[in-house]
Amino acid sequence: MTNVVRKTDTEEKSMPVLRRKSHFVSFFSDLIRSKTGLAGFFIICLLFVIGIIGFLIVPFNPMDTETAQKLLPPHTEGHLMGTDQLGRDVFSRVILGTRVSLTIGIVTVVLAGVIGTVIGVLAGFFRGWLDMVLMRIVDVQLSFPFILLVLVVNAVLGSGLKNIIISLIIAGWVVFARVVRSEVLAIREKEFIIACVATGVSGWEIMVKHILPNLFTPIIVLASLQVANFIIAEASVSFLGFGVQPPQPAWGNMLNEGKDYIFNAWWMITFPGLAIVITALGINLFGDWLRDELDHDL
Amino acid sequence: MPEFIIKRVLQTLIVVFLALTGVFFLVRLSGDPTILFLPPDAPKDQIAEYRHTLGFDRPLYVQYADYIIHVVQGDFGDSLVTKESALGRILSSFPATLQLALSAFVVSLVIAIPIGVLSAYKRNTWFDKFGVGLTVLGQAIPSFWLGLLFIYFFAVKLHWFPTGGRSASLSMILPTATLAIYSLARLVRFTRSKMLDVLKKDYIRTMKAVGVSTLEILTKYALKNALLPIITLIALDLGALLEGAVITEIVFSWPGIGMQVMNALMSRDFPVVMAGIFVISLIYSVINFAADLLYSVVDPQIRLK
Numbered sequence: 001m002t003n004v005v006r007k008t009d010t011e012e013k014s015m016p017v018l019r020r021k022s023h024f025v026s027f028f029s030d031l032i033r034s035k036t037g038l039a040g041f042f043i044i045c046l047l048f049v050i051g052i053i054g055f056l057i058v059p060f061n062p063m064d065t066e067t068a069q070k071l072l073p074p075h076t077e078g079h080l081m082g083t084d085q086l087g088r089d090v091f092s093r094v095i096l097g098t099r100v101s102l103t104i105g106i107v108t109v110v111l112a113g114v115i116g117t118v119i120g121v122l123a124g125f126f127r128g129w130l131d132m133v134l135m136r137i138v139d140v141q142l143s144f145p146f147i148l149l150v151l152v153v154n155a156v157l158g159s160g161l162k163n164i165i166i167s168l169i170i171a172g173w174v175v176f177a178r179v180v181r182s183e184v185l186a187i188r189e190k191e192f193i194i195a196c197v198a199t200g201v202s203g204w205e206i207m208v209k210h211i212l213p214n215l216f217t218p219i220i221v222l223a224s225l226q227v228a229n230f231i232i233a234e235a236s237v238s239f240l241g242f243g244v245q246p247p248q249p250a251w252g253n254m255l256n257e258g259k260d261y262i263f264n265a266w267w268m269i270t271f272p273g274l275a276i277v278i279t280a281l282g283i284n285l286f287g288d289w290l291r292d293e294l295d296h297d298l
Numbered sequence: 299m300p301e302f303i304i305k306r307v308l309q310t311l312i313v314v315f316l317a318l319t320g321v322f323f324l325v326r327l328s329g330d331p332t333i334l335f336l337p338p339d340a341p342k343d344q345i346a347e348y349r350h351t352l353g354f355d356r357p358l359y360v361q362y363a364d365y366i367i368h369v370v371q372g373d374f375g376d377s378l379v380t381k382e383s384a385l386g387r388i389l390s391s392f393p394a395t396l397q398l399a400l401s402a403f404v405v406s407l408v409i410a411i412p413i414g415v416l417s418a419y420k421r422n423t424w425f426d427k428f429g430v431g432l433t434v435l436g437q438a439i440p441s442f443w444l445g446l447l448f449i450y451f452f453a454v455k456l457h458w459f460p461t462g463g464r465s466a467s468l469s470m471i472l473p474t475a476t477l478a479i480y481s482l483a484r485l486v487r488f489t490r491s492k493m494l495d496v497l498k499k500d501y502i503r504t505m506k507a508v509g510v511s512t513l514e515i516l517t518k519y520a521l522k523n524a525l526l527p528i529i530t531l532i533a534l535d536l537g538a539l540l541e542g543a544v545i546t547e548i549v550f551s552w553p554g555i556g557m558q559v560m561n562a563l564m565s566r567d568f569p570v571v572m573a574g575i576f577v578i579s580l581i582y583s584v585i586n587f588a589a590d591l592l593y594s595v596v597d598p599q600i601r602l603k
Contacts, residue, residue, distance in 0.1 A: 036434075136312070136313075136316060137316075139309070139313045139316075140313055140316045140317045140320055140579075142586075143313045143314065143317055143579045143582045143583045143586070144317060144575070144578065144579050144582060145537070145540060145541035145544055145578065145582070146541065147541055147544065147545060148541070148544055148556075148559065148575075148578065151560075151563065152321065152324075152559075152563065152571065152575065153324065155563040155571075156324055156325055228437075228438070232440045235440055236440060236442055236545060239442050240442075240548060240560065241564070242563075255442070255443065255446065258446075259446060262446065262449060262450055262454055262461075263454055266450055269443075269446045269447070269450060270447075273440070273443035273446065273447070276440055276443065277435075277438050277439050277440075277443070280437070280438035280439075280440075281434070281435065281438040284434060284437055284438055285434065288434070
C-alpha cells in the first residue's frame with residue numbers, strides 16, 4: 001500500500017448527478033469539439049458494428065481450412081490480408097476476432113467493476129475488519145504484475161474463453177475496489193452524509209441512495225480506461241498459448257500462430273496486432289476525453 | 299522514520315506471505331493438484347502414486363503448514379522437470395532479468411526526459427503534439443506485438459540482430475529496445491506534466507523577464523526542480539517495467555525470471571512457478587517500498603504512517 005494521501009475533493013464533485021442530466025446535449029457538443037475524443041468515439045462505434053454484424057460481411061468462413069491455399073500473401077485470390085498456415089482467411093478471422101475481444105473487454109470490466117464497487121463501498125463505509133481484509137488483498141494483488149497474475153490463474157483454471165474472463169476478473173477487480181473505497185472515504189465525510197446519519201437514515205439507504213450515485217463519474221472513467229487494459233491482457237495471455245484457444249479466432253492466438261511463420265508470412269503477425277492497436281487506441285482516446293470531461297482530478 | 303521502515307518491512311513480509319498463501323490455495327482448491335504436477339497424459343495409477351509422494355492425500359491444513367515451514371527455510375521443493383532446487387532455478391535467472399530491465403530503464407530515461415522537457419516547454423506546438431501522440435500510441439501498442447515486429451524487421455528481414463536468446467553479443471539490443479519503448483510513453487508523460495507544473499511558477503516567469511536564456515532556465519532551474527518528483531514517479535513505475543520485462547523475455551526467449559515462470563507454467567512445473575511468484579512479489583514489494591521512501595524524502599508533506 002502506498003502512503004500517499006489523496007488530494008481532497010473539490011466541492012463540485014458532490015454534484016455531478018444533477019449537472020450531467022441537464023447537460024446531456026452539451027456532452028455531445030463537447031465531444032464533437034474534441035478531435036481526439038471524437039476519433040476515439042468513431043473507432044469504438046465502428047468496432048461495435050464490426051463486432052455485431054461482422055459474421056455477415058466476412059468474405060470467407062473463418063474456420064474453413066484449405067491446405068492448398070495456405071500462407072497466401074495479401075491480395076491473392078480474394079484474400080485481402082492473406083491466409084494462415086491452414087489456408088484460413090486472415091481478414092475474416094481478424095473481423096471475427098473483434099467480437100471476442102469486445103466481449104471479453106466489456107464482460108470483464110462490467111463484472112470486475114460491479115464486484116469491485118460493491119466491496120469498495122462496503123469497505124469504505126463500514127471500515128473495520130472488512131476494510132482491513134480488503135486492503136490486505138489489494139496489497140497482495142498489487143505486489144504482483146497484473147499480466148502474470150492473469151497468466152497464473154488462467155494456467156491453474158485451464159484455458160478457454162470462460163476461464164480467461166474469470167482470470168481477468170480475479171486479477172482486475174481490486175483496482176475498482178481501491179478507487180471506490182478511497183472515493184467513499186472522501187464522500188462519507190461530507191455534510192450531506194453526516195446529515196443523513198444524524199436524521200437516522202439507515203446505512204444501506206445512505207450507501208445506495210446517497211453514496212452510489214456520486215461514484216458514477218469515477219467508476220465510468222476508470223472502467224473506460226480499463227477496457228483497453230483488459231483487451232490487451234487477454235491478447236497477451238492468448239498470445240502466450242493460454243486464454244482463448246484456436247481454432248476460435250482471437251487476435252492474441254492468431255499472433256501466437258503467426259510467430260511460428262514469422263520467416264515467411266509477415267501478414268500473419270501484422271494484421272491481428274494492428275487490430276489490437278486500433279482498438280486500444282480508440283478506447284484510450286475516448287477514455288482520456290471522458291476523464292477530462294467528467295472529472296478533472298481523477 | 300525508523301519506525302516507518304520497520305513497519306513497512308513487516309508489511310512487505312506479510313504481503314509476500316499472503317501472496318504465497320493465495321497461490322497455494324488457488325492451486326490446491328482449483329481441482330486435483332496432482333494433475334497440475336503431472337503431464338496431461340499420465341496414467342491413473344501413476345497419478346495415485348504421485349499424489350501420495352507429493353503428500354496431496356493429507357488434509358489441506360497439514361499440507362499448508364508443511365508448505366509454509368519449508369518456504370520459510372527457503373525450500374520451495376525441487377523442479378519437477380530438472381529435479382534441481384526450484385528457488386535456485388529462479389534465482390539463477392535473476393541476473394538476466396536485472397540486466398534487461400536496467401538497460402531498458404536507462405535507455406528510456408535518456409530518451410524520455412529530453413522529449414518530456416521540450417514537450418512541456420513548447421506546449422501546444424507540433425513538437426508537443428508529437429510527444430503527446432507518442433505517449434498515447436505507446437499505451438495502445440502491446441509490447442509483445444512490438445517485439446514481434448522488431449524480430450521481423452531487424453532479425454528476419456535485415457539480419458542485423460539474432461531473433462532471440464542471450465548468447466550472442468547483439469542479442470540484447472532488440473529486447474532492450476522493446477522494453478524501453480514500452481516504458482518510454484509513461485516516462486515522457488511524467489516528465490512533461492511535472493515540467494508543466496514547474497514552468498508555471500512565478501520564479502520562472504521572473505527569470506524570463508530578467509532575460510535569463512531559455513536553455514539556462516530549462517536545465518538549471520526548471521528541470522532541476524522537476525527532477526526529484528520525476529525520479530520518484532519513475533521509481534513508482536518500476537513495477538510496470540518488471541511487468542513489461544516478463545512479456546519481453548518470453549517473446550525474445552530471454553532467459554530471465556519471466557521466461558522461467560512461463561516455461562514452468564507450460565510444463566506444469568508448479569514448484570518453480572511458486573518460487574517465481576515469491577521472488578517476483580518480493581522484488582515488486584521492495585521496489586514499491588523504496589519508491590515510497592524516496593517520495594517521502596522528496597516531498598515531506600506526504601505523511602508516512
